[in-house]
Amino acid sequence: MTKLAVVYHSGYGHTEKQAKAVAQGAGKVADVEVTLLNTDEAQQQWELLKSVDAIIFGSPTYMGSASAQFKAFMDASSKAWYTRDWQDKVAAGFTTSASQSGDKLNTLVQLTIFAAQHGMIWVGQDLLPGNNSSTGSVNDLNRLGSFMGAMAQANADQGADVAPIDSDLRTAEHLGERVATITKKLHG
Numbered sequence: 280m281t282k283l284a285v286v287y288h289s290g291y292g293h294t295e296k297q298a299k300a301v302a303q304g305a306g307k308v309a310d311v312e313v314t315l316l317n318t319d320e321a322q323q324q325w326e327l328l329k330s331v332d333a334i335i336f337g338s339p340t341y342m343g344s345a346s347a348q349f350k351a352f353m354d355a356s357s358k359a360w361y362t363r364d365w366q367d368k369v370a371a372g373f374t375t376s377a378s379q380s381g382d383k384l385n386t387l388v389q390l391t392i393f394a395a396q397h398g399m400i401w402v403g404q405d406l407l408p409g410n411n412s413s414t415g416s417v418n419d420l421n422r423l424g425s426f427m428g429a430m431a432q433a434n435a436d437q438g439a440d441v442a443p444i445d446s447d448l449r450t451a452e453h454l455g456e457r458v459a460t461i462t463k464k465l466h467g
Contacts, residue, residue: 304455
């Protein structure tokens with residue numbers, strides 16, 4: 280059985296919705312067990328995180344980087360870093376913000392560096408950019424054009440009951456399925 284964890288912080292529910300889509304995608308792959316943990320739960324589950332084959336990290340983008348709560352989780356992982364508990368595990372990431380750009384790429388870079396410091400193997404998005412031609416639309420997968428991970432956009436005046444939009448959630452789901460498939464190949 281391949282084991283995968285999705286660790287996320289969500290301030291307003293939008294990133295949690297994206298995290299659930301990532302987990303749903305990973306769960307589509309046969310013989311993959313997925314555990315969904317918010318950062319508070321994750322900080323009580325170091326042994327579980329040590330035992331999984333992959334960890335997918337998710338944070339909202341606040342002020343151009345990961346949220347303070349997600350950064351607290353990162354900082355708290357220093358013992359796992361020192362003992363190399365996550366070395367050679369598969370890693371990936373996702374983020375959401377209110378703006379189309381919102382400097383989400385910086386958050387994904389931050390998550391990538393975090394994974395690299397732990398000696399993890401980063402898996403990016405394999406989808407070509409959507410919504411980048413006259414025939415494209417916001418309904419395209421990877422409409423925000425990220426290769427580093429899954430990006431989502433949620434209007435600031437809309438709750439998690441309506442945002443992020445379906446194409447962003449399907450993009451997150453695709454990333455979860457991709458990570459689970461690759462993890463199964465590497466660690467299965």
